[in-house]
Ligand code: HEC
Ligand code: HEC
Ligand code: HEC
Ligand code: HEC
């Protein structure tokens with residue numbers, strides 16, 4: 001098991017300073033990001049009926065789920081290995097730390113943004129209430145290609161082939177625009193703050209910086 005999608009992203013603790021890994025919780029502060037994500041296919045990567053019905057077929061091996069719910073926190077069972085190297089005979093144990101709600105969020109915020117128990121972002125800002133690390137290497141097209149460029153023949157009738165990365169590399173945009181430039185176009189977003197248990201989380205620098213504040 002060497003491909004990125006053959007493995008899970010190891011268990012992540014809730015980063016210091018926030019209450020949960022769920023997209024809904026992230027969305028209590030990052031309201032626009034949440035609204036955009038909620039409409040994306042990524043948010044439905046697990047609940048998608050077409051995916052669920054394919055997954056229930058006997059021909060679908062367990063690693064199907066690693067691109068659709070990539071964090072260990074989201075998976076009900078932990079795969080320790082394969083008996084006789086057979087992908088249809090995984091040795092599993094029950095995941096005691098399984099988070100069912102996070103599973104339903106599919107490719108949730110944390111799937112891309114939480115590593116080493118901290119939030120990864122493009123700036124590593126110190127203004128966040130949560131621990132943040134700058135990681136532009138991770139948040140590059142290589143993140144997308146972990147899942148969007150895989151070819152596997154599983155049985156003579158079951159094959160997976162997404163060559164979006166190779167298509168992009170061979171095309172005219174390779175040195176101009178990557179997946180993120182086109183699919184996550186830059187926007188100016190206001191920053192919203194929420195009332196937390198009657199305590200207004202009002203931080204003046206945010207007003208200056210984002211010029212928009214909602215309570
Ligand atoms: C390498 C990562 C990866 C693995 C492993 C993977 N998928 Fe997917 N799956 C994707 C991506 C990426 C898409 C979207 C492809 C696109 O639209 O270009 C997708 C889309 C799908 C869809 C289409 C959903 C829809 O509504 O159109 C189904 C069904 C699906 N996958 C089932 C499976 C099954 C069954 C397996 C196991 C055999 C599996 N996937 C394994 C990455 C993966
Ligand atoms: C498929 C991966 C992916 C998912 C899912 C995802 N993001 Fe991101 N996010 C990125 C990438 C890549 C960047 C860096 C974009 C850039 O180059 O500036 C980013 C940037 C950001 C930024 C900083 C830049 C900005 O726009 O202010 C915030 C905040 C953010 N994401 C929050 C979220 C939240 C909240 C969710 C869930 C509701 C989420 N993201 C889901 C990949 C993802
Ligand atoms: C209590 C409010 C709050 C919650 C909850 C919250 N964030 Fe943030 N986040 C912030 C603030 C404030 C910033 C800093 C904005 C700035 O630097 O201008 C930030 C920054 C970020 C960034 C940018 C980091 C960088 O390096 O540029 C990302 C990505 C991000 N958050 C993702 C998340 C994710 C994912 C979650 C949920 C697991 C989450 N946040 C939960 C308030 C929050
Ligand atoms: C953890 C694996 C994973 C990562 C990382 C990932 N994707 Fe996806 N992506 C998927 C899966 C799975 C689907 C299909 C979900 C479904 O239809 O059930 C998908 C769907 C999409 C779609 C919509 C395809 C359609 O047919 O509607 C786009 C566009 C997309 N991803 C772009 C990106 C970009 C850009 C990045 C990098 C910032 C990225 N993805 C990162 C797994 C991933």
Ligand code: HEC
Pocket residue numbers: 141144145148164165168173177178179180182183
């Ligand atoms: C120059 C801009 C651009 C770049 C770069 C780009 N895309 Fe796209 N992508 C698009 C557009 C526009 C569409 C819609 C095409 C259509 O509907 O016919 C699309 C379609 C897709 C789809 C299918 C969506 C659907 O609805 O079926 C996926 C998945 C995807 N891109 C992923 C990626 C990934 C992964 C990368 C990086 C390797 C990437 N794209 C790079 C502009 C881009």
